[in-house]
Amino acid sequence: xxxxxxxxxxxxxxxxxxxxxxxxxxxxxxxxxxxxxxxxxxxxxxxxxxxxxxxxxxxxxxxxxxxxxxxxxxxxxxxxxxxxxxxxxxxxxxxxxxxxxxxxxxxxxxxxxxxxxxxxxxxxxxxxxxxxxxxxxxxxxxxxxxxx
Numbered sequence: 001x002x003x004x005x006x007x008x009x010x011x012x013x014x015x016x017x018x019x020x021x022x023x024x025x026x027x028x029x030x031x032x033x034x035x036x037x038x039x040x041x042x043x044x045x046x047x048x049x050x051x052x053x054x055x056x057x058x059x060x061x062x063x064x065x066x067x068x069x070x071x072x073x074x075x076x077x078x079x080x081x082x083x084x085x086x087x088x089x090x091x092x093x094x095x096x097x098x099x100x101x102x103x104x105x106x107x108x109x110x111x112x113x114x115x116x117x118x119x120x121x122x123x124x125x126x127x128x129x130x131x132x133x134x135x136x137x138x139x140x141x142x143x144x145x146x147x148x
Contacts, residue, residue: 007063009139011037012044012079013097014071021124022066022097025131033063033139041074045082048089061092064115064138066131069098069105077108084113093138097131 009026013019019037026035038044044067046052050059065083069076076096083089095116096109109117118134121127 006033007060007139009033009035009135010044010047010062010065011035012039012041012065012067012071012076013037014039014068018068018120018127021127022131025128026135028128029132029135031135031139033135036062040071041076041079044079045074048083048092061089063144064093064095064134064142066095066097066134069096069100069109077105077112080109080112080114091144093142093144095134095138097134 009031011019011022011026013022016039019039023035023037026033036047038047043052044065047054047057048061050057067076067079076098080094080096083092083094090113093115094113095118096105096114097118097120098105099120100106101119106117116134118130121130
């Protein structure tokens with residue numbers, strides 16, 4: 001892939017305050033990639049499979065999924081499990097962005113195939129900088145295989 005496609009950054013976060021801060025941080029990184037925010041795992045899968053309210057979205061997988069673990073309806077670990085079981089989604093980078101410091105969540109995320117696990121800093125500036133850095137790395141610097 002010589003020319004970088006501007007693929008979407010998919011932000012899966014039920015906290016509207018955290019989602020707004022993450023969007024601001026990604027904007028501050030001056031990324032041209034569109035950012036799509038969904039509020040839970042069910043809506044995330046609807047986006048990934050282009051169904052429901054996302055049926056008309058442009059084709060293609062996101063550059064990265066920034067995924068919270070603890071959400072209503074379907075949690076992030078269940079989403080990650082589904083993604084890694086699907087041939088079409090298993091190579092999509094997934095960064096767990098969670099407030100959970102529990103070893104079981106960390107270990108399970110890695111076991112399920114997360115590409116990174118970032119604990120949400122309590123400090124707003126640290127959170128902002130962490131998300132900005134994540135966006136720059138996954139959307140600009142990371143080289144992904146061709147989508148099949």
